[in-house]
Amino acid sequence: MVSRRAELARLFAITFLSLMTACSQASDSTSGQGLNGFPLDSESLQQWKLPKKLKEISGLALTPDDRLFTVTDEQAIVYELDYQQGEIVKVFTLGNPTVHGDFEGIAILNDVFYLVTSKGRIYATAEGKDGDKMQFKSYKTGLDKLCEIEGLAQDRQSGTLLLACKKSKVKGKGGKLSIFVWSPSTGEVLREREITIPEDDITDKLDKKHVNPSGIAVDPETANLYVVASRQRALIEMKPNGELINAIILPLADRHRQAEGIEITRDGRLLIADEGGKKKARLSVYAPGHNRPRIKQDE
Numbered sequence: 001m002v003s004r005r006a007e008l009a010r011l012f013a014i015t016f017l018s019l020m021t022a023c024s025q026a027s028d029s030t031s032g033q034g035l036n037g038f039p040l041d042s043e044s045l046q047q048w049k050l051p052k053k054l055k056e057i058s059g060l061a062l063t064p065d066d067r068l069f070t071v072t073d074e075q076a077i078v079y080e081l082d083y084q085q086g087e088i089v090k091v092f093t094l095g096n097p098t099v100h101g102d103f104e105g106i107a108i109l110n111d112v113f114y115l116v117t118s119k120g121r122i123y124a125t126a127e128g129k130d131g132d133k134m135q136f137k138s139y140k141t142g143l144d145k146l147c148e149i150e151g152l153a154q155d156r157q158s159g160t161l162l163l164a165c166k167k168s169k170v171k172g173k174g175g176k177l178s179i180f181v182w183s184p185s186t187g188e189v190l191r192e193r194e195i196t197i198p199e200d201d202i203t204d205k206l207d208k209k210h211v212n213p214s215g216i217a218v219d220p221e222t223a224n225l226y227v228v229a230s231r232q233r234a235l236i237e238m239k240p241n242g243e244l245i246n247a248i249i250l251p252l253a254d255r256h257r258q259a260e261g262i263e264i265t266r267d268g269r270l271l272i273a274d275e276g277g278k279k280k281a282r283l284s285v286y287a288p289g290h291n292r293p294r295i296k297q298d299e
Helices: 004-030 199-206
Strands: 045-049 057-062 068-072 077-082 087-094 103-109 112-117 121-126 137-140 147-155 160-168 176-183 195-198 215-218 225-229 234-238 244-249 259-264 270-274 282-286
Touching (some): 057 147, 057 215, 057 270, 068 103, 103 160, 112 147, 112 160, 147 176, 160 215, 176 199, 195 199, 199 234
Parallel strands (some): 057 103, 103 147, 147 215
Antiparallel strands (some): 057 068, 068 077, 077 087, 112 121, 121 137, 160 176, 176 195, 215 225, 234 244, 259 270, 270 282
């Protein structure tokens, strides 16, 4: 006959094992599904097919009040997008005639709109109304000698712009992911503040040979950096100093044909823009996870 003590021990063991199994299953269900509170699953995703003129969408930028802007390759045309409807709100251009170039990113800092080309030339202008042809200033960063730029982001805490290097042009300088810091106040690259991370640290997590950034954003809540890499269909999170937090292949990789832009709203939504290729470009809006911290809207 089984003693009462033995029976209680058996019931405790069963209960403990059940709890451990449930926790393991819960962990498995979320493992690799997102970074720092972003679920990145189909339930949290809202995706818009964008108008034909945005087929070559390249870069995303948010104003402090969360209005979304984008630019496409080849011409300095700025579009405001309603990311809750997937519709164009307004369009303005730089120059008359419009400036041509291989534009790879957009950022907004202190009410100034910045566009960057793959050669690292930065264009600055004020926000225009629908149909406006805006005057602008341009700056040579000199980064064209070092790398191909693909990705621009505003860092509002430091008042600088971050430029992501897609591919190094300097022999023997490969093997690292580089993010350059440019100061609008001086018009110069702050080389002493360059952010670097060994490429192997990232590729080991992705099981890839290389990583080629195509877009960059600064989280307004944590100040962490988020980088998308279209070739690898990857998403990378790092601390402001470049310390790697995590790197994953986008769980819904089939929904991200060519991720070229990334942004994060004040209420924690993750936005990713994909070029269309032979189809329409897409804008993905991922809802924030329940455990993600939020910014107070009156801040």
